[in-house]
Amino acid sequence: xxxxxxxxxxxxxxxxxxxxxxxxxxxxxxxxxxxxxxxxxxxxxxxxxxxxxxxxxxxxxxxxxxxxxxxxxxxxxxxxxxxxxxxxxxxxxxxxxx
Numbered sequence: 001x002x003x004x005x006x007x008x009x010x011x012x013x014x015x016x017x018x019x020x021x022x023x024x025x026x027x028x029x030x031x032x033x034x035x036x037x038x039x040x041x042x043x044x045x046x047x048x049x050x051x052x053x054x055x056x057x058x059x060x061x062x063x064x065x066x067x068x069x070x071x072x073x074x075x076x077x078x079x080x081x082x083x084x085x086x087x088x089x090x091x092x093x094x095x096x097x098x
Contacts, residue, residue, distance in 0.1 A: 010025070010028070011026070011027050011028075011053075012026070012048075012053045012054075012055075012056055013025065013026040013031070013044055013047035013048060013051070013053060014026075014044070015034075015040045015041070015044050016030075017040075021033060022034040022035070022036070022037065022039075022040045024040060024043050024044055024047060026047055026051065031047065041066065041070075045063070045066065045067065045071060048063070061088075
């Protein structure tokens with residue numbers, strides 16, 4: 001686990017699964033262990049709110065989608081991100097059907 005925490009260095013919280021262990025990691029340190037993917041996702045989103053992290057550009061649209069559609073907590077940034085993400089998802093759907 002320590003090798004995975006070093007590269008790449010990340011400050012914002014993320015989920016790491018190694019074997020059967022699912023951890024929430026923030027600032028390079030494990031915060032706590034989760035028992036399921038659902039719990040890990042919920043805990044990850046809570047970490048963003050508790051520690052007041054901004055979504056990074058790499059994962060922002062996906063996290064805004066989760067925030068808006070799964071957790072039903074939209075905001076102004078969610079609307080902007082969804083305008084980028086939803087056309088991409090629709091394009092994937094159309095291309096996968098062909």
